[in-house]
Amino acid sequence: MPVRAVVVFLNLLLLFFLGPSMAWASNGPAEPPRPALTVSVQQVDFVEMERILSATGNIRPWQDASVSVQTTGLRLKAVFADVGDVVQAGQLLAEFDDTIIRTEIDQTRAAIIQAQASLEQATQNAKRIRRLMGSGAVSQQEADQILAAEKINQAQLASAQAALLGQEQRLAYTRLLAPYDGVVSAKSAILGAVYSPGQELFHLIVQNKLQWEASVSSRHLSELETGTKAILHVGEGVVEGTVRQQSPALNEQTRQAIVYVDLVPSPLVKAGMFVRGDFKLGTREVIVLPRQALVLRDGFYYVFVLEENNRVALRKIDIGQSLPDGVEVLSGLVAGDTIVVKGARFLEDGDTVRVAQVAADTVPGMASVTASGAAFARAGQ
Template identity: 45%
Template sequence: MTRRQRTLLLAFVALIVVAVLAFWLLRKPAEPAPPAGATPAGAKGAPPARPALTVSVARPEQSELNVTLAANGNVAAWQEAIVGSESNGLRLAEVRVNVGDVVKKGQVLAVFSPETVNADVAQARASLAEAKATAADAAGNAARARTLAQTGALSQQQINQYQTTEQTAKARVEAAEAVLAAQQVRGRNTRVLAPDDGVISARTATVGSVVAAGTELFKLIRQGRLEWRAEVTSAELGRIAVGTPATVQSASGAQVQGTVRSIAPTVDPQTRNALVYVDIPNVLQNTGIKAGMFANGEFQLGRSNALTVPQAAIVPRDGFNHLLLLQPDNRVSQLKVETGRRVGERVEILTKLPADAQVVVQGAGFLNDGDLVRVNSVSPGAGKP
């Protein structure tokens, strides 16, 4: 091999080495130089991780909450009186009340035309006067006959006839008085009166109509009282007693306070529910509660102690409720809990919590299990309900 060939071969080898070296340098990224005073990662004294969020925490509280029993049922009139006509074949001349009017016992609701009855009363009075005149004449004849009985001027048979005529006349007077009294009752029945205090709930009376005796003219909610007929299961029935307070709420959101008046003595064999009757007084003041409505409500059974947390601390996830508990290292742990009663901004926790538990309140919904947090404030929680 000549000198020139060896030179070319060495130059070609050197070119290949330079190309390989350049490729290796370009492929490996250069690591930035750490700043002055910084400690390499993984070395002792590394800076702590940054908190994910600044939160506030609170401690669970022991609160006294109401013990309630929820139920559903219909609202109905306590008693609904049907006011009908006692007169037969008379024309209705005047109707003085309408649906919703408040009436007092004995108040005139409607008036029938009295002309026919007045004529019958007058005729009965005339018949009574005639009977009394006849009775007076018969009594005089019988008295004279008894005077002559000792003289023998009249036979005993004639005397007995006079006495019988006297008694018959007296009986006719009594019959005429009874007829007059009946006609006078008919006259009083031309005025339809309220049987009790209450509120008119229905009216079928129409001026000018001729109605038969017993025809319904009005319906009256007696004393303006409604009742909630709550359906309670047989298993819960023993927790309710007469006098238990209850809160009734209609579909419109109107609420009214009532009291248990009575409990049905039997249970429906189909539904296994019993009716509990709750008095709702002052129907006019409770404008949001009407007869015929469907309503739900709660029976107030007393009070009991409960462990509660602020409602903002409850985090619903995956169909369950969770609390985020603050750990000593300022990380949070997620705990699935069972909730109970809710009063205001407090929620009862049925799951047992650690004695020194602190729950995240503000910002709980943005955290996950194991997140590091910065605690802004620790509060005892919202005030007791």
């Protein structure tokens, strides 16, 4: 018998004897899938959370005041205030040399006395003329001149008196007084300098009162009312404030409005600071997840939800504000869902997992699962 025929015969014989056992092996019970990873899980539930709206903005004075020069040609001879000084309304800040003005006042007062004497004489002359008018004793031209002299002297006296008032007012301007209670935030006064009217020598923060001008998106403005509390984070400390009002118009480029917050006096805040703060909007019930449970894929956030037979399903969620203990979930989960926490980033949709036995007192908020997988600790406890 040829060798090739022998090989074919032996193969057929082998299939005849082993065929039934191979068929039985293929139809036997399938082995359960092996777990892909050991994970920890947590059952989600609603928790009470304080709603926070974060914003940034500048610290500015509630109201400014400028102390400017109101006279000209005078030398600054004394300065009594410096930057940082707390001043009261009417307090003397600086003083100009008033020698020239006082001399002019003395000259004007002498001119007033002279004008008064001239007027008295002109008035007497006018009285006599009025008695003689119509009698033919004086000509009409002479009478008109005397009556005109009376009016001229009256005008000269009034002019001298007005000049005296102006000089006395100019004398008052040589003393720069604080217009309001406040603190000096800037000073440009230099001894011996001569200034022009309108030049600012001091800048005040009225009542030393500061405000936070927070930029807030238009969609959140309706949540902020007068009296809403705010907390500013300044270095290692915090400063409290209260919403006073909102700007009546939005910025056309940013579509944001300015919210003005009155601040409690504090050495931590200074005008010109740019700080972050949080508005307290009250409390609400939300679902909060630990950040470790989040899976970022293709720009969206997902979590793995534990289903029957310890299989996990990838579920897309929408997150809200960031919190100290996690993130807020806006949609995608309901109370009672069990999600994977540790190990979530190494899983794929449909994987089978092994749930770790975690003590609830060692990992707060983490589910402690029994052998049957039925017992979970309440989130947030």
